[in-house]
Amino acid sequence: MAEEENVNPPVDDEAALNEEASRELAAMVAEEESAAAMDAETPDDGPLAAPQNQAERSAVIEALIFVSEDPLSAKTIAEVLKEDKDVVNQTLNAFAEEFNARNGGLQLREVAGGWQFATRPEYHEHVRTFLKTRPSAKLSIASLETLAVIAYRQPVTVPEILEIRGVQSPSAIKTLLDKKLIVAKGRKETVGRPMMYGTSKEFLLQFGLKDLTELPSVEDFHDLSGGS
Amino acid sequence: MNDETPETVVVETSQEQEAPSNVAGEQPAPPLNVAGATPHIVADDVTDDLKILLGEFEGPLDLLLHLIRQEQVSIYDIPVARITDEYLRYLRVMQEMDIAVAGDFLVMAATLIELKTKMLLPRDPSAVQEEEEDPRADLVNQLLEYQKYKAAAQMLWSRATVEQAVFKRAELETDKNNPEVAVGLFDLLKVFQDILARHKEEVLLEIEREEISMAEMLERLRNMVMSTGELNLRVFFERARSRRELVLAFLSVLELVRTTEVKLFQRETFGDIIARVAT
Numbered sequence: 001m002a003e004e005e006n007v008n009p010p011v012d013d014e015a016a017l018n019e020e021a022s023r024e025l026a027a028m029v030a031e032e033e034s035a036a037a038m039d040a041e042t043p044d045d046g047p048l049a050a051p052q053n054q055a056e057r058s059a060v061i062e063a064l065i066f067v068s069e070d071p072l073s074a075k076t077i078a079e080v081l082k083e084d085k086d087v088v089n090q091t092l093n094a095f096a097e098e099f100n101a102r103n104g105g106l107q108l109r110e111v112a113g114g115w116q117f118a119t120r121p122e123y124h125e126h127v128r129t130f131l132k133t134r135p136s137a138k139l140s141i142a143s144l145e146t147l148a149v150i151a152y153r154q155p156v157t158v159p160e161i162l163e164i165r166g167v168q169s170p171s172a173i174k175t176l177l178d179k180k181l182i183v184a185k186g187r188k189e190t191v192g193r194p195m196m197y198g199t200s201k202e203f204l205l206q207f208g209l210k211d212l213t214e215l216p217s218v219e220d221f222h223d224l225s226g227g228s
Numbered sequence: 229m230n231d232e233t234p235e236t237v238v239v240e241t242s243q244e245q246e247a248p249s250n251v252a253g254e255q256p257a258p259p260l261n262v263a264g265a266t267p268h269i270v271a272d273d274v275t276d277d278l279k280i281l282l283g284e285f286e287g288p289l290d291l292l293l294h295l296i297r298q299e300q301v302s303i304y305d306i307p308v309a310r311i312t313d314e315y316l317r318y319l320r321v322m323q324e325m326d327i328a329v330a331g332d333f334l335v336m337a338a339t340l341i342e343l344k345t346k347m348l349l350p351r352d353p354s355a356v357q358e359e360e361e362d363p364r365a366d367l368v369n370q371l372l373e374y375q376k377y378k379a380a381a382q383m384l385w386s387r388a389t390v391e392q393a394v395f396k397r398a399e400l401e402t403d404k405n406n407p408e409v410a411v412g413l414f415d416l417l418k419v420f421q422d423i424l425a426r427h428k429e430e431v432l433l434e435i436e437r438e439e440i441s442m443a444e445m446l447e448r449l450r451n452m453v454m455s456t457g458e459l460n461l462r463v464f465f466e467r468a469r470s471r472r473e474l475v476l477a478f479l480s481v482l483e484l485v486r487t488t489e490v491k492l493f494q495r496e497t498f499g500d501i502i503a504r505v506a507t
Contacts, residue, residue, distance in 0.1 A: 014486075066397070068397075069397065116396060116397070117396075117397060118394045118395060118396050118397075119394060119395040119396075120394070121390050121393035121394050122393075124392075124393030124394070124395070127395050131395070135392045135393075136392065138385070138388065138389075139385075139388070141286050141381065141385075142286050144381040144382075144384050144385050145286055145377055145378060145381040147381070147384060148377045148378075148380035148381040148383075148384055149377050151380070151384070152377070152380060164373055164374060164377055165286070165287055165289065165374065165377070166287045166288050166289035166290075166332060166336065166370070166374060167286065167287030167288065167289075167330070167332045168330075168331075168332060206388065206391060207384060207387045207388055207391055208387060208390065208391040208394065209387075216383065218376050218377070218380055219376070221375075221376045221377075221379035221380055221383070
């Protein structure tokens with residue numbers, strides 16, 4: 001039992017200390033809150049002042065995009081600023097142009113219907129060294145082909161994919177579903193009511209696309225693969 | 229038989245560069261070199277499965293496109309007999325290797341043979357005037373269509389490659405993305421209580437009082453975690469044979485976490501709590 005005593009006292013001490021500390025802090029917080037309640041009337045009631053000028057508007061937008069985990073849409077920014085969406089869009093485009101002209105390590109770009117700061121690909125080696133990450137596993141050719149068919153033909157059913165690729169692709173489709181790159185889009189009202197698939201927002205994010213219209217036209221690929 | 233070909237991404241160009249040398253060494257063709265590809269068996273690092281790489285073909289259309297390119301013929305004027313022979317040779321190799329040939333490849337083989345027959349038949353002399361449809365038209369259209377998506381897949385591949393070099397703002401550290409802090413004291417208590425409750429139900433038949441000290445319990449936990457690297461706490465708690473032992477077991481977990489010898493985490497919400505040697 002001697003060992004037990006060796007081990008336990010620090011735990012007890014620490015617990016007791018922690019308890020004491022939290023009691024102390026709770027008292028301080030209560031004090032602070034009552035003080036804040038008195039101050040609150042003035043600043044909290046008035047509406048947020050809209051940015052005075054373009055420069056300030058850009059600055060606020062920059063701050064918002066910076067703190068947002070996901071790409072931030074112009075609509076959300078407009079709501080926060082209580083400004084017209086067109087004005088916000090205009091500011092965004094001008095600001096993005098100005099920001100990207102710097103040619104710094106960051107780029108401000110539009111992806112999956114929102115705006116986001118991201119590093120420039122040129123510096124990936126250093127970033128990777130710092131983050132100690134390796135590029136994640138890439139999709140197989142089968143999965144990529146299936147994804148290409150789904151992206152361009154959506155909503156598309158499994159038999160339709162088979163028709164184009166000439167092979168069954170159940171495992172490719174499963175991989176794409178697991179990676180959340182595609183989503184089920186309901187059933188097609190035809191024989192067998194096959195499930196229809198389309199691409200997801202995750203697809204836009206992972207392939208750095210603004211929206212689906214940014215995909216080059218599939219007809220343009222006609223001559224690229226050098227078949228004739 | 230899995231109809232998807234290998235999970236490896238191979239850049240297309242290597243295939244094209246290899247092609248001529250294979251055409252040259254055609255006559256004494258080693259049995260396992262067909263259509264510019266050498267089928268071989270590889271071990272998958274991840275799953276430990278053996279996979280058979282049948283060249284880099286994603287399906288019959290892919291193989292056909294490759295043969296057409298290799299034979300340097302026009303996609304609009306396919307020499308059906310020649311291509312069919314090459315195609316069947318490829319399937320034969322698959323069979324020689326005792327591989328169940330994917331159904332899709334066989335369907336294409338049948339289509340090709342049918343085409344070959346049609347091409348051999350003399351045209352109906354009475355129908356000379358009318359513009360007769362090329363029997364290959366369907367296949368050509370299918371190939372052209374597939375070729376587009378194959379190119380689109382390459383475009384996606386390069387986009388994904390660039391995108392992997394672009395880093396976004398890291399997600400904020402929340403309990404959601406940090407499973408190591410996701411195990412709170414209450415989660416731990418809950419597991420403990422579950423076990424305790426289970427113990428209560430059992431009829432206790434204590435034959436002899438076996439005293440285990442805190443230090444011994446700590447040693448046991450350490451050994452169990454160290455030996456496997458990971459330990460499901462449920463397993464650890466279930467070893468305890470009395471309430472006293474359970475309490476000690478619980479305390480020893482707290483202690484090792486406090487001294488940062490082990491870390492606790494869950495693989496999923498409400499999942500089992502796992503102790504892992506802290507690194």
